[in-house]
Amino acid sequence: MFQTNQAYLGWRYPIKSADGQNTIPGCPYVYPNGQGNMEKFYNDMSKKWRSDYGPIYRIWNGTRPEVIVGCPEDIKGIFRDSGEHLKAPDMNAGWVVGELMGKCLGLANQSDWSRILAAMAGPFHQRAASEYIDLMEKRVKKAMAELESKKDQLGQNGMVINPANEFLYLPLFILGDILYGSLDKEMEEDLRSIALLRDQLWKEGMSGGLARYAIGRFVPGGRRRMLLSFHRRWKSFNDRAYKRAQDSGPANAPVISMYRSVSEGALTETELLHTLDEMIFVNLDVTVGNFSWNPVFLAVHPEFQQKIREEIQQARRGGEGALGSWKAYLSSTSTLLMSSILESSRLKPMASFAVPQSCPSERVVGGFVIPAHTEIVVDTGALNVENPAWGADRHEYNPERFIGKNAVSWRYRFWRFGFGPRQCLGRHVVDIMLKTLLAEIVENYTLTPGWEERNKEHSEWAKDPEVWLNLAIQPTVWKKREMHV
Numbered sequence: 001m002f003q004t005n006q007a008y009l010g011w012r013y014p015i016k017s018a019d020g021q022n023t024i025p026g027c028p029y030v031y032p033n034g035q036g037n038m039e040k041f042y043n044d045m046s047k048k049w050r051s052d053y054g055p056i057y058r059i060w061n062g063t064r065p066e067v068i069v070g071c072p073e074d075i076k077g078i079f080r081d082s083g084e085h086l087k088a089p090d091m092n093a094g095w096v097v098g099e100l101m102g103k104c105l106g107l108a109n110q111s112d113w114s115r116i117l118a119a120m121a122g123p124f125h126q127r128a129a130s131e132y133i134d135l136m137e138k139r140v141k142k143a144m145a146e147l148e149s150k151k152d153q154l155g156q157n158g159m160v161i162n163p164a165n166e167f168l169y170l171p172l173f174i175l176g177d178i179l180y181g182s183l184d185k186e187m188e189e190d191l192r193s194i195a196l197l198r199d200q201l202w203k204e205g206m207s208g209g210l211a212r213y214a215i216g217r218f219v220p221g222g223r224r225r226m227l228l229s230f231h232r233r234w235k236s237f238n239d240r241a242y243k244r245a246q247d248s249g250p251a252n253a254p255v256i257s258m259y260r261s262v263s264e265g266a267l268t269e270t271e272l273l274h275t276l277d278e279m280i281f282v283n284l285d286v287t288v289g290n291f292s293w294n295p296v297f298l299a300v301h302p303e304f305q306q307k308i309r310e311e312i313q314q315a316r317r318g319g320e321g322a323l324g325s326w327k328a329y330l331s332s333t334s335t336l337l338m339s340s341i342l343e344s345s346r347l348k349p350m351a352s353f354a355v356p357q358s359c360p361s362e363r364v365v366g367g368f369v370i371p372a373h374t375e376i377v378v379d380t381g382a383l384n385v386e387n388p389a390w391g392a393d394r395h396e397y398n399p400e401r402f403i404g405k406n407a408v409s410w411r412y413r414f415w416r417f418g419f420g421p422r423q424c425l426g427r428h429v430v431d432i433m434l435k436t437l438l439a440e441i442v443e444n445y446t447l448t449p450g451w452e453e454r455n456k457e458h459s460e461w462a463k464d465p466e467v468w469l470n471l472a473i474q475p476t477v478w479k480k481r482e483m484h485v
């Protein structure tokens with residue numbers, strides 16, 4: 001059966017070199033999941049596959065082919081019209097993932113994409129992002145105070161911190177405040193507990209098997225019950241949040257206009273709930289994972305900690321060379337604070353592979369003819385780290401490489417929020433969120449490594465094997481700085 005599948009899939013999805021002589025290299029199909037998503041994300045096979053097959057190759061996500069690419073020239077040819085791309089249905093992960101977010105903005109195509117975007121983008125425009133700084137600072141200070149209150153458990157000589165544990169719900173609450181108008185205690189608790197259920201379902205979905213193939217829908221049992229419970233609770237939470245915002249919340253809470261779009265027929269209820277899921281839950285993991293490496297790199301590099309601290313002190317004083325005000329500092333994209341976030345995301349991209357998407361027309365990529373509608377995936381490490389354009393020190397942590405440079409200069413060689421006309425909707429807001437949190441930490445604490453084997457290169461640092469994204473597990477020691485005691 002395996003041989004037949006392999007031969008059939010090769011015939012069904014031919015990908016040949018431009019001269020027709022060679023077939024694209026890549027992994028053989030393996031029943032039932034191919035190389036997705038456990039191999040691709042959880043086990044992060046990127047280095048091995050790159051070394052086995054070269055810069056462009058094919059894997060199987062279930063029985064769907066995915067072409068992996070990682071050269072800037074290829075990325076440019078593929079993503080210049082990303083607004084016209086087709087996203088893989090349900091991320092090629094199967095029906096459970098589809099039930100959670102299959103109709104969200106990030107997986108919608110072409111005219112559906114523009115329609116959902118028009119209804120959901122309002123709160124995430126660049127000009128809106130800095131308006132959330134007060135709200136973010138309030139949430140960050142609350143999270144830090146909670147951390148301080150655990151000091152006795154965590155140790156007087158410095159707290160051993162795993163940011164993924166301590167700040168897990170911070171982005172959830174910040175996004176909740178933005179979307180629904182300041183969350184109350186009950187809503188916080190509700191969101192926290194729905195997030196736990198959602199996390200269980202997501203893991204099921206990503207593990208494949210019956211959660212991938214449609215037949216699994218008809219298998220009674222725990223998975224179906226969990227899904228039903230999640231759908232019921234998620235809808236009920238949003239309906240209540242909408243009603244609260246309408247009756248007594250801020251009149252401009254975005255949830256109000258989003259619900260209005262549904263009643264006016266511009267958006268279906270499922271599109272609304274799936275996009276809110278994407279914004280709140282999918283991006284909770286993404287944001288925490290992305291943030292988690294920052295304290296780890298800074299702990300190993302006290303010299304950059306100190307430089308960022310000096311920059312912060314100058315901005316606080318509003319002195320010469322500072323950016324006028326604290327909010328202007330947090331909004332700026334040309335500070336060392338921002339550069340350190342960029343450098344950490346460069347060396348530890350949010351995931352080893354991007355979400356699959358296909359071009360509406362044939363493309364010749366790396367000498368191979370990729371037929372229209374073939375799903376393409378970016379190998380983020382090949383692009384962000386291995387590409388020689390980053391220079392001889394490309395494997396080193398050096399935030400200053402971004403200083404004085406314009407984002408256009410790394411447009412197709414740095415994967416973070418996607419490429420071309422279609423990119424992450426939350427990018428402006430999330431950058432300010434990350435800067436607000438990191439500034440608070442660096443200003444108030446000195447960070448040192450808290451893990452064994454400190455002399456290991458960062459390329460050997462393990463990521464959390466239980467999580468599909470790149471999530472740091474190296475604990476750091478945070479010691480309160482004297483001047484603030």
Ligand code: HEM
Binds near residue numbers: 279424
């Ligand atoms: C550091 C954190 C984050 C990273 C690294 C990140 C990265 C990404 C990436 C790579 C994409 C896919 C772009 C593509 O189509 O190729 C994306 C899409 C998206 N992100 Fe983010 N994201 C982050 C946080 C957030 C947050 C907090 C939100 C909340 C609003 C958000 C909302 C979205 C949405 C709605 C899309 C789909 C956009 C579309 O297809 O038009 N993201 N993000």
